[in-house]
Amino acid sequence: MEYKEAKDKFISTWGSLGTLWGINKAMAQIQALLFVSIKPLSMEEIMEELKISRGNTSMNLRQLMDWGIVTKHLIPGERKEYFSTEKDVQELARIIAKERSRREIQPVIKILEEVYTIDEDGTENTKELIKQTKALHDLAETADTMLNKVVNQKQNWLTKSLLKMFT
Amino acid sequence: MEYKEAKDKFISTWGSLGTLWGINKAMAQIQALLFVSIKPLSMEEIMEELKISRGNTSMNLRQLMDWGIVTKHLIPGERKEYFSTEKDVQELARIIAKERSRREIQPVIKILEEVYTIDEDGTENTKELIKQTKALHDLAETADTMLNKVVNQKQNWLTKSLLKMFT
DNA sequence: ATAAACTTTCAGTAATTATTGAAAGTTTAA
């Protein structure tokens, strides 16, 4: 497999993986492209390489910056803006895990809390609803805590956690 | 908040959460409904409660059974089929984690492997592609191993893992 | 103040994904 083919394969795989967990194809592809690029790229270059429109590129770059995965670089004397992504996979994982916790897990935990604290009215149905949503709530909270702790150990956390966990 | 309101809130929250990680709304809602129901439900009852069509219900129940989260019950003397979901949250988490690993993480790991084993041709670009996809591959593999190990300790794994990890 | 070089916005459109509903299929009972 040649460089170009391998690169395209990587980018498109990463792209379709994106949809699978809530970020869109273009966004994931832009990130993938920057991830294997040896230097920051301009909007023009990104559009060209991925064959997507200017608008699409602009919007998705913004989202990636909102996530904190992509940074804008201004080169002195140049008008164009250049973009690069976090290159360290562990740091990348850290950022993504944190954002997903904040955007997805936390809101669900809050709603589960609202649900399982309804008034116990003595019926079986209510009891079951309370019991099950409480169990889900506790699971979500534990998982979230765990994720955050694992992820906040900046250096080499995955390996460290594995060691601790299975020794 | 009343029972009905709380239940609906739970179901619709769970439903919209579904889309976010690759299973569709109806599928997630059916699972949620069964999760808080005190007895197995027939297709008729599910359709009625969620206001979805027969076809939709049938297809999504099948998917849920493929995932191994929902079971079909035949009651002697009755023609109708009844459905229930796994009620234990930890077991549920175990099943979901395992399936997601199999369906999503494993295929990506395989493709990353293909990409980072291309021939080193001496150029910077190729070097970077290999380096970065290898790093991603290793991360994915470690995370996957971790997930599977955590998840295969049937009894009370989350709590146990937390203890081990942070003491 | 004007213009060139760029980026952002957003209404319209295209692509994708989910849902319906009716026809076809299956099982059981008589």
Added chain:
DNA sequence: TTAAACTTTCAATAATTACTGAAAGTTTAT
């Protein structure tokens, strides 16, 4: 074997989500 009671399938359609491209906006230089 026929019919009743159910489930499954799938083509058509609806709903959702992503993408385009051109106009509006911004910044910098002169």
